[in-house]
Amino acid sequence: MTKIMLMFGTIAIVGRPNVGKSALFNRIAGRQISIVHDEPGVTRDRIIAQVEWHGRAFTLIDTGGIGLLKGEKTGDPIKKAAIKQVELAIDSASVIFMVVDIKEGITPLDEEISNMLRxxxxxxxxxxxxxxxxxxxxxxxxxxxxGFDKIFPVSALHDRGIAPLMAWTLKLLTKIGPANQPPMANQNTNIQKVLTPDSENLQQEKPVKLAIVGRPNVGKSSIINAIIGSERVIVSDIPGTTRDAVEVPFTITTNGIPQNWILIDTAGLRKPKRIKSELEFFSIEKTKEAIRKSDIITFVLDAEQGILEQDKKIGDLITEAQKACIIVVNKWDLFADAIEKAKKQKTDKQQTSQTTSLTNFAKWVQDQLFFIDYAPVIFASAKTGTNINRLIDTIKFVASQYWQEIPTAILNRIIRTIMQKKPPSDQNNKPMKFFYATQISKGPPEFVLFFKNDTSFSKPYEKFLAGEIRKTFGFEGTPLIFKCRPKP
Structure with missing residues (x-):
């Protein structure tokens, strides 16, 4: 059984090069994650781990060595990036371990770092x-x-002094209180989940699978690159590839809680008659399989081309697979430029006001794709980064809706209120006597409603019921499945 543990803040390990920061990180984490080497500057990026120490969970960050005195500059872009990573680690930390070399004593760099930390x-x-x-x-x-109160002599290599250091630190973290996890700010950052030998209970939920689908050349790959390049998202160093699709593991952190995802990069879906090769045929079949295996679909449209017949066919695949969906209208920067020109020209005031209304355009998209009208519409530009963070927020929100579970008592109270407002009727337009309902599954949400007779809703009533339930419980971006059964 998975045990959810509260994360008690973040510890960042900083110091000048070659003082043993990575060795200390590995000792606390319980396994070798950072490379330990005598050459200064081996660790360039932040390495982040979720660690448990004797039942207490926290985040641990290893950073590259700070090798510049105040006022010194470097033309090395890698060193610049490493220094930026250290600054980000300090900003996100609850407690900072300043590592020094007890044998070498205090150096000018140590003094400079201590000033920065103060x-x-x-x-x-x-x-x-x-x-x-x-x-x-x-x-x-x-x-x-x-100028710091607490100094602990340790040997990371020989495991001396680590226990008292951690005992004091955990007490300090408790006083500070649960803190946010560090912001995931660079796609070169390496995130690892660590279970120390005594941390069998620190486990993560199964990653949510997100597929990016659409016609060829609508900007799917650009959307993927924009998502994984966001300040709030981290991509693991080596994306896994399968025969089905390219799978990119990444993590989104919200309020200190990391959520693991797998982003599935798919091939563009063409019309069957435009498939020119056997290889392309199998590529498209793999894309369909990726849709079936995913939890959430990001359906990418082209703002310039609008909604074509093939877009509707792709929408059908998504609804048939009963997947949660977010519609992304990509290349919105090009469309926005056209709007600005129309505003300046003002050749047709009425037409311009209609065209420039984002709300009207979103409604038009949902009307065209009426069979997935539950999907939120995001206008974005992978090229300029417009609304990419909003897309990430929407993905997280839709995931929560997709896995939402409604208590039976509340569900029945709401459904009875709905049916009092408008009694149900079957496919022959005959009234149906309702007894009770229950949610039997989530992801997607599935409900069984029990009636007096063995019959089913009419399609219009099913759509009405879904709309009313959404008004109460949300379920934005996710399909609702209803099954009617006779009372046992």
């Missing part, structure tokens, strides 16, 4: 690493001049 206003603990022997512990007094 300016951050965060809780800082000095970790004097490489105290491999007990007599090294007395050397910590030198580091009191850095």
């Amino acid at each position: 300016e951050s206003g965060k809780s800082v603990i000095v970790v004097a690493n490489k105290a491999d022997q007990p007599h090294h512990d007395s050397w910590v007094s030198e580091f009191s001049s850095l």
Whole structure:
């Protein structure tokens, strides 16, 4: 049984190059994740892990070494990126481990880093690493001049002093309170989920699968790149590939809670008569299979071309598979330019006002794709990044709706109110006597309604019922499945 554990904040490990930050990270995490090497600057990106230490869960960040004094500049873009990653780690941390080398003593870089950390206003603990022997512990007094209250001598390599360091830190995190997880700010960041040997209960839910589908050349790949390049999303270093599609694992963090996703990159769906090769035929079949395997579909349209017949065919595939759906009108930047020109010309004031109404355009899209009118419409531009974060928010929201479960008592109260407002009728327009209902599954939500006779709703009434339930419970972006059965 999965145990949900509260994350008690974030610990960031910072320091100059080659003081043993990655060794400390690996020791606390319980396995080797960061590369440990004598060459300075081996770790360039933030490496983030969810860790449990004796029943307490928190986020741990390893960073690249800070190798520049104040006022120094570098032309190396990799070093610049590494410094940016350190700054992001400090901003997101609840507690900071400033790692120093107890054998080398204080260096000018150590002093510069301590000044930067004081300016951050965060809780800082000095970790004097490489105290491999007990007599090294007395050397910590030198580091009191850095201006921080707590200094712990440790040896990450030999596992000396780690337990008291973590005991003190966990008490400090408890005083600070549960904190947000670090913002996932760079697609080069490597995120790993870590279970230490004593953390069997720290588990994650199964990742939600998101497929990006649409006709060829509507900008599916650009939407994918825009999503994975967002400041709020991380992509693992090596996307997995299968024969079915390219699967890209990524994580979205919301209010400190990481959500694991798998983004499925699919081929464009063409009309059958335009399929020119056996390879393309199998590619399209794999895309259909990807739709069936996904939880949520992001259906990409082209703002310039509008909605074509093939778009409607793709919409049919989505509804037949009973998948949650978000409609993305891509290349909106080009359409927006046309609107601005129309506004300036004002050749037809009435036509311009209708065309420029985003609400009207969204309604037109839903009218054209009436069979998936439950899908929210997002106007976006992968090229300019317009509304990409809004798309991410919508994906998260639709996922929550897709897996929503309604308590039976509340469900029956609402359905009875709906049926009092408008009594149900079957396909022959005969009244139906309702007894009770229950939700039997989620993802997508499926409901069984029990009646006196073995009959089914009329299609218009089913649409009415779905609309009324959505008014109460939302279920935006997800299909609703109703099954009618005779009372047992």
